[in-house]
Amino acid sequence: MYKNLKSIGITNPSDIERYSLRQEANSDTLKIYFHKEKGDFLTRSVKFKYPRQKKTVLIDGGRGTYKDTTEINANLRFIVEELDKITRRDQQEKDTKQQVLSELRHLEKVVSNKIAEIEAKLERL
Template sequence: MFPHLNGLGIQDPTLIERYSLRQEAHKDVLKIYFKKQKGELFAKSVKFKFPRQIKNVLVDGGTHQYKEITEISRNLTLIIDELNKITKPEVKPEVDVKEKILTDLRHLEKVVASKIAEIESDLAKLK
């Protein structure tokens, strides 16, 4: 059912609770967390490191300049697909960037106005 996870040595993928993925230098680090079993203080987890694929991409066709880029390995993408089937991560709705910036700006205005009022109050006390 989950051949790529079995290939990693995970015998019972149904015990997987969640996973995290991060990049360290030229490696992707996958950490898989399992459901806490009865009698365990901490949930078990395992960590796997996957080397990133290195590719040379043409940057400028006129001068034939290439740039070295790295990308996630194909095997890791297949593993992540299987993990997503098991964990069913929640899909975050698209955030309107302009609306988020405006919301942050309004919040900042309130914080600054509050701080100015606090400082003016402290100044009034000094008179």
Template sequence: MFPHLTSLGIHDPTQIERYTLRQEALKDVLKIYFHKQRGELFAKSVKFKYPRQVKNVLVDSGSHQYKEVTEINRNLTLVIDELNRITTPEQLSESDLKEKILNDLRHLEKVVTSKIHEIETDLMKLK
């Protein structure tokens, strides 16, 4: 019934509560949250990363200029279709959307800070 979710190792899709999808560099990150079980402090979740597909698109046929664009992985779209059949996609209010954007910005800041630290550490090893 849900072959793409099963292929990800999710054997009981009825336990899925919601999911989030965000883009990091050239990857899409899908995080699936499950219903909280009795006795658990936090709901269980799993994360999957899908590389974005890179395509060259003709921008100007006269000068034969191409532009590189990325798009969502086909397998990910199939997984999302199945997830949408299980969950009800959230309709965010303006304040919820603002909070989501702020959370995304905070997450991006952490990722960038961590990467900068990693690069600086690598540089120090070269001295």
């Protein structure tokens, strides 16, 4: 399913927790962090360096002035898209879990208040 991640040796994408991407001089550094196992002291991660692609672009609307620029490697772009899918899914699951927990806490308060109200009515009788 994640062919670009598999091409760089990541065989179990579901173990990915997060990633970081930074530019250093003429390369981009991708660091992928995996879920920590219970008892592990260090975070498991792998690092990849990709050279930036050089590109010459026209900058003055056709007068013949060009500028050299660099951009992210095409392979890295595809890998980052797959990583975004994985990490967003994890974030959505966390958000859903937080929402359910919030609803549960609210329900606990409502039930507690209702029980207290009924007990107060019983005391008055």
